[in-house]
Amino acid sequence: MAHRIIQIHVREGAGDLFRKTHKIARVVDSWPVGDDGSCLALLVRTQDVQAVTDRLQDIFPKSHINRIIIQPVEAILPQPKDTGPVELPSEDKDQKAKENGKAKKAPKPFAGVSRDELYADISRGAELSNSFMLLVVFSTIVAGIGLIENNVAVVIGAMVIAPLLGPNLALALSTALGDLDLMGRSIRTMVTGFAIALALSICLGYFWTGPLDSQELLSRTEVGFDSIALALVSGAAAVLSLASGISSVLVGVMVAVALLPPGATMGIMIGSGNMEAAQGAALLLAVNIVCVNLAAKLVFFFKGVGPREWYEKQKAKQAMIFYLFFWLISLVVLGFVILERARVAF
Template sequence: MALQLVEVTADHGHVDTLVALGEHKGAIDVYADERSDMDRCLVRIVISTKRVQELLDGIQAAIGAQADWRAVVLPIQASVPSPGPSVKAVSDDEPRKFSFASITVSREAIWNEINKGARLDLNFIILSVLSTITAAIGLLTDNVAVVIGAMVIAPLLGPNLAFAFGTALGDRGLMVRAFGTNVLGIAISLALSYAIGALWTGPLDSPELVSRTVVGYESIALALAAGAAAVLSLTTGLSSTLVGVMVAVALLPPAATLGIMLGAGNYFAAGSAALLLAVNIVCVNLVAQLVFVVKGIGPRTWAQKQASRPARYINAISWFVLLMGLITGIWYAQQSGGVAPNQGFEAPSTDNLTGN
């Protein structure tokens, strides 16, 4: 059974409340260190990872109005002796219950992790520039390994997941930061790849490049599945699976393809790349928001839930309407004879680029 250590520092008068909360939530061990000379207490609670969220919510409900307290959640790599039979999460006499809605990472831990993806700083800008250059080189030279490298960097996945998480919590500040970071990241990718496409004098027939101008219904299914996997990896603590998600639903290669085709003057192919980019963004945001809600991740208090409910509905409906529009766009593109996977595009000649 995975365990975590919750350390709470608060006024001395809250020690009995904190100890009772730990015992009520099924803690493995509760230890209270009372400092009579400092009028403070330190309560250490060893508890199952699956029950950390319940404990944190209980602490906030009990002493959240007090400003002078703090709870810190720490991972436990090993615990000796092992928890006895009396504290097993599932006893031998009870049937095992599997619930998709259960989470193994607390709301606060997810927020702390996902907030990094919404942070707009120099590191994000540098990563966006480097990953765009990497993706463009890989696409133009048909180097699969280089394209995958750009996918793994994945600076655009974080802001989209942060936006969906902010929607689930009703955190407008996080949503605004994530939206701004996402827009700037896409703008950097488009501007840089546009310049590369305008300067490129070779043919645009690389299979890696042309494949990003082909979009079908399978693209929607892939983006939905990968978006759901991304959220599940966050809520279950399996962050290592995010690497696979980054490759499966990479946003940067379609964005780089869009800029390259615009720079080369091939607007039809650019439209197809834009459609693929839009499919990935819409599907990731829609399914991520739905999975967060199904997993029970939302505001803590009833008042916060009521206040954020209209925004969640509006966002979900908006993403769904956009998805329906994209499905219509895919159908129209197929009916009008979209770009085939083996069809290449010729770049403008050097004479055209120099104006001669």
């Protein structure tokens, strides 16, 4: 059973930390950090981190909190016992009922890593850094050579690097949280990454003097409804693995819904002058991008990932609805294009 340590550091005048926090449900253990009484460590199960951190921010105003730090725990001896369901203390529930005019059923807690941990993990993929651009360059070269030489192992190696999956997942999270800054960074990073990959692969296709008829290359110029199903399931698995803290699943997801190989195929075909094959690769790339974003948004929605404050929730809800419709309409359009290409082929 995975656990986390939550350290809360408060400023002078915040009051007695232990007295204010000892009624928080689902805290397995707690102990002071330091001698000045300004820091307290709470041991909680991973799936309860969000409920506890939200409760801490309810108890202490922002002006009193210096910082909240969340740390993973490798092992605990002896193993702690289950502490029961998450709920507010009775006096807090009565107060909430008075404030709202009626008692409301508490939302089901987010069963996974907290939104803050999820944000810290996924938002790294939106950073437009030298490392990201170099990874795009390296993975494009690896993918291009593997595709042309029909080397499956080399292509899989490029898939595992998967630099373009990060900004797509960050884009999905930004709409779930209503974070316009993360949204802008995600789009900028994604566009830059695809531009670098496309430019390199076009050069590769233009200067390559050998045949471009390998099975690995040609298979990425064909797209059907099975490609849509695969991309949807893989995108959902990617977000679910991150939200649940099971990062080992991501390697399989990177291979299943790779964005770079079809992008490299499109560039190679454009560089060689085969525009029909390039259109097929572009369609597969578009299907993967749309399905990954749509599946990610649906998982975030059903997992209840969202901002904490009510005014942020309204903004995030509007963004989520707009982008869900946008990706759904995009998927329908791509479905019609796939049908039309199949009809013309026959």
